[in-house]
Amino acid sequence: MILTLEARADAQRVRAELAERGVWVSPLIGGASVQLLVEPHSPRLDPSSLLAIAGVASVSAPESPHPLVDGHPASIEVDGIPLSGPALIAGPCSIESAEQIDAIAERTARAGSRWLRGGAFKPRTSPYSFQGYGEAALRWMRAAADRYGQRVVTEVLAEQDVELVARYADVLQVGSRNMQNFALLRRAAAVKKPMLLKRGMAATLSEWLQAGEYCLLYGASAVVFCERGIRSFDPTTRNLLDLGAVAQLAHVHRLPVVVDPSHGAGRRDLIAPLARAAVAAGACGVMVETHDQPGSARSDGPQALPPEPFAALAAELQPSKGAA
Numbered sequence: 001m002i003l004t005l006e007a008r009a010d011a012q013r014v015r016a017e018l019a020e021r022g023v024w025v026s027p028l029i030g031g032a033s034v035q036l037l038v039e040p041h042s043p044r045l046d047p048s049s050l051l052a053i054a055g056v057a058s059v060s061a062p063e064s065p066h067p068l069v070d071g072h073p074a075s076i077e078v079d080g081i082p083l084s085g086p087a088l089i090a091g092p093c094s095i096e097s098a099e100q101i102d103a104i105a106e107r108t109a110r111a112g113s114r115w116l117r118g119g120a121f122k123p124r125t126s127p128y129s130f131q132g133y134g135e136a137a138l139r140w141m142r143a144a145a146d147r148y149g150q151r152v153v154t155e156v157l158a159e160q161d162v163e164l165v166a167r168y169a170d171v172l173q174v175g176s177r178n179m180q181n182f183a184l185l186r187r188a189a190a191v192k193k194p195m196l197l198k199r200g201m202a203a204t205l206s207e208w209l210q211a212g213e214y215c216l217l218y219g220a221s222a223v224v225f226c227e228r229g230i231r232s233f234d235p236t237t238r239n240l241l242d243l244g245a246v247a248q249l250a251h252v253h254r255l256p257v258v259v260d261p262s263h264g265a266g267r268r269d270l271i272a273p274l275a276r277a278a279v280a281a282g283a284c285g286v287m288v289e290t291h292d293q294p295g296s297a298r299s300d301g302p303q304a305l306p307p308e309p310f311a312a313l314a315a316e317l318q319p320s321k322g323a324a
């Protein structure tokens with residue numbers, strides 16, 4: 001946003017007033033009149049409130065690159081289940097068998113989770129790692145979710161699998177590695193279901209929002225943004241969970257945002273404190289990897305919560321529901 005000052009305006013006083021409102025500016029040099037460029041780390045303000053400052057002649061705001069995202073509701077529900085509370089999206093990294101997903105769904109549902117996650121198609125760093133059981137896993141997951149009254153959230157990895165995954169899923173997850181795979185976003189959006197869009201591990205907030213715009217433009221009924229950590233220099237956590245971005249999405253953009261502390265930290269011991277922090281920052285839900293036997297998990301065992309600590313976390317985050 002650019003503010004143009006009146007010819008006789010006291011620029012220092014205008015800047016002081018802006019600072020008073022938390023607005024950072026830098027002067028643009030060379031024009032006929034004094035202009036102030038609003039820095040991106042300023043709060044989002046209504047241009048008319050800036051025009052009201054004495055000495056401000058005009059305010060020009062660029063068009064939003066994501067008008068559909070701007071109009072998106074702050075909260076959503078999927079087939080009658082609100083994604084709020086906070087919502088607990090829980091389940092294994094990968095779906096390993098019908099028995100495994102059933103046992104996990106049973107325990108997480110009893111703890112108050114109405115959302116079952118799990119990977120049938122797994123994006124793995126190594127081509128030699130387990131890639132998921134595909135349609136069989138989707139079938140097992142749908143059956144378990146239906147048995148315990150849960151909604152299914154699962155990742156679609158490739159364009160050609162979209163229709164297949166959509167037959168089983170209530171929410172189509174697009175993973176971090178595919179946040180800007182626009183061909184996949186378009187195809188997934190076209191089935192008109194809600195999408196859960198994980199943040200790319202090096203994506204700016206603006207890139208993430210514009211990826212969300214793709215989803216809405218091409219037909220998704222809703223977009224839920226999922227912060228899952230960004231790349232950092234510190235190997236003591238798997239990623240750096242960016243709760244500043246969560247606060248911005250929740251409080252500045254007023255969008256549904258959930259947080260995945262499992263991939264965010266890659267450490268089971270940090271899931272509970274980071275889940276609490278996520279909710280405090282404005283997340284409407286958390287996505288937590290859970291496993292009944294983390295020691296034998298086919299993927300991401302070290303960051304999966306076993307059933308008891310998951311139930312304790314659920315009881316803390318949703319005290320009114322009462323975990324069993």
Ligand code: PEP
Nearest residue numbers: 119175176177198228263
């Ligand atoms: C997942 O949630 O299963 C997953 C692979 O996460 P991400 O895309 O955030 O790495």
Ligand code: MN
Nearest residue numbers: 093289299300
């Ligand atoms: Mn995982």
